Amino acid sequence: MILIIYAHPYPRHSHANKHLLQTVASLDGVEIRSLYELYPDFALDVQAEQQALSRAKLVILQHPLQWYSMPPLLKMWCDKVLEHGWAYGHDGHALRGKDCLWAVTTGGDTHHFDLGGFPGFEVLAQPLQATALYCGMNWLPPFAVHNTFACDQKTLDVAGEHYLSRLRGYLAEHGDFADRGAASGVQHG
Ligand SMILES: Cc1cc2nc3c(=O)[nH]c(=O)nc-3n(C[C@H](O)[C@H](O)[C@H](O)COP(=O)(O)O)c2cc1C
Known part of the structure; x- marks a missing residue:
């Protein structure tokens, strides 16, 4: 089971993320939680998020980069959902062994x-990578689509195919999830 935590502040105006998401949405074993659509008022349901995480083997954090960081609702999701005693700390083992x-x-x-004293794209992964590792998760090589300002449809199609094959590869490697039924995915307009 793959859980995609999707954080796009304006999902209906997205081109790149919407395309990536639509490409993988119909895969059996993929559940999508579109945070900005589920929680337009930022009132996160911590229990529902934790239950979704518990069902997953692979957790994907998908979002557009904003000011070299994540959109605010995803930051809030980390703050609220990755609770002490659940995700980390004493008896906080819920995410241990999952992939991110x-x-x-x-x-x-x-x-x-x-730019700056620590140039390069990889350094931007550090806060999320450290968060995942702190919670006992395995950090997988990131999937990144750059240059979306200038992307044509063909480039997006290729990126979508790469994303799809990455997820298909994961599902093939980690067992057949098709028997458990399709995901309760959130629809994107
Ligand atoms: C408020 C804001 C901040 C952004 N900051 C960055 C940034 O720091 N670096 C960057 O490469 N792109 C930045 N972008 C561009 C988005 O990452 C880009 O538009 C997005 O990845 C495209 O995906 P979408 O079509 O799904 O919206 C920013 C966009 C917005 C709206």
Whole structure:
């Protein structure tokens, strides 16, 4: 079971993320939780989020990069859902052994990240990577689509195929989830 925690502040205006999501949405064993559609008022249902995480083997954190970081509702999701005593700390083992994949889109190309004393795109993964590792998760090589400002449909199609084959590969490697029924995915308009 793959859980996609999707954080796009304006899902209906998305091009890149919407396309990626639509490409993988029909895979058996994939559940999508679109945070900004589930919680337009930012009132997160912590229990529902934790239950969804408990069902998953692979947790994907998918979002557009915003100011070199994650959208605010995803940050709040981390703050509230990854509770002490559940995700970390004493008896906090709920996420231990699960896999974590960062799936991110960026407007800039790779040169866009050559700024400051720690240049390069990879350094941006550090807060989420450290969070996942702190919770005992395995950090997988990130999936990134750059240069979305200039992306044509063909480039997006190729990116979607890469995303699909990454998830298919994971499902094939980690057992047949099809028997458990299709996901209760959130629809995106
Ligand atoms: C408020 C805001 C901040 C952004 N900050 C960055 C940034 O720091 N680096 C970058 O490469 N793109 C940045 N972008 C561009 C988005 O990452 C890009 O538009 C998005 O990945 C495209 O995906 P979408 O079509 O699903 O919206 C920003 C966009 C917005 C709206």
